[in-house]
Amino acid sequence: MKLGKLEQITDLRSVWKHEAKDFTPWLAKEENLEILSETVGIDIVLEEQESNVGDFSVDLYATEEGTGRRIIIENQLEETNHDHLGKIITYASGKDAEVIIWIVKRARDEHKQAIEWLNQHTDDKFEFFLIEIELWKINDSEPAPKFNIVERPNNWAKAMKKTAGLSETETLRLAFWENFNNEALKHSSFMKDFKLRKPQAQHWYDLGMGSSAYHLSMTLNTKSNSLTAGLYVNEDKDIIAKLMVNKEQVAQMLGLSDPKEIEWRLDENKKASRFLVIHPMEDMNDRNNWNSGCAWLCDMCVRIKQIVKEILK
Structure with missing residues (x-):
């Protein structure tokens, strides 16, 4: 049996040249949001693309099917930076979001720690996800996306904190x-x-x-x-x-x-x-x-x- 060779496409911009014009519209499609939904365990329903938050706009504004929880998704085809960390806080506040998803090419250690800190020091209502996006192919196949969760809510710890009261x-x-x-x-x-x-x-x-x-x-x-x-x-x-x-x-x-x-x-x-x-x-x-x-x-x-x-x- 002959097997193909699995290869990673490290240059994300060879597929999505621009975050706002290429990656965000791709992610907004139902079949692609479904992949993200399965990764985070939340049924995401798109409400608006490039949704206004004052003079700014969040890449995707969505809700959770069944509960109506508000979700913001911010995309970054580069490594994390302080600018985008500030943006997700601003957008979450502006949209009164309970689920915050930050998708990046690579998460820096200091930003992993920041998201971990937010999950530890907010109550059970809020959930912060830091996710790295990868592209893979087998031989000459079409590239396939893969979402890897870097930081997620510590539901057990929050549940224990909440159960106490x-x-x-x-x-x-x-x-x-x-x-x-x-x-x-x-x-x-x-x-x-x-x-x-x-x-x-x-x-x-x-x-x-x-x-x-x-x-x-x-x-x-x-x-x-x-x-x-x-x-x-x-x-x-x-x-x-x-x-x-x-x-x-x-x-x-x-x-x-x-x-x-x-x-x-x-x-x-x-x-x-x-x-x-x-x-x-x-x-x-x-x-x-x-x-x-x-x-x-x-x-x-x-x-x-x-x-x-x-x-x-």
Whole structure:
């Protein structure tokens, strides 16, 4: 068997001559942002290219699918410098960003330390990524990009810092969603359709579904001892109306015998609307019940994704 030779293209400007005119438009394409999304573990949805921040502009302004967290991406086809370090702080402030991604050709040690320091000294809300971009080819093949994370958020350390101030209920919520993430890995159909998110001490857990118009939302309620899974529609009333017209089909696809088992929440005074299914739990404090509850959530998520695919698209 004859194998090809893997070679690195060290001159990035032989492919992208100009950061703003070549690299940023390339990265803004959906298929390329998907590569970056997989690298950092965040579903990135582009909002604006060369987005204004006062008299300046950030290369890419985006949001996280499902949560709406604001993301800025600053590109640099050279090694890091103080100028760009200052820019990402300025842009993050101007856009009120929670995720900051700095992509460079090479990260200098002092800037690695700066990003590490920012991750250590900011709270759990903020995440700083320092990433090196590489180009590789095999023999005469087309060049292929590779993102290497140099510095990333220390989620474990931040989680420990945050956990110290949690209430008993918040601690339970965090533990449940951590358990959900572990259980979800056993469900191949779920993992095929969704990307897991970092657990938070919240009563909800949202998942992206490939659209900014809606997302999947799961909740746990310790008072009523129940779980819910449903579709949250941000503003488009036509979407929820189309689903309601097909109530019987929705119920059937959810595995329900009666459409009345679906709870529809419509508020004319609010933009958002949703439907959900409630799953009673014997006791949310009993962790022996969690795996079965998490399995139910995984199954409902897959079913809701199929409903969206068949009825809305």
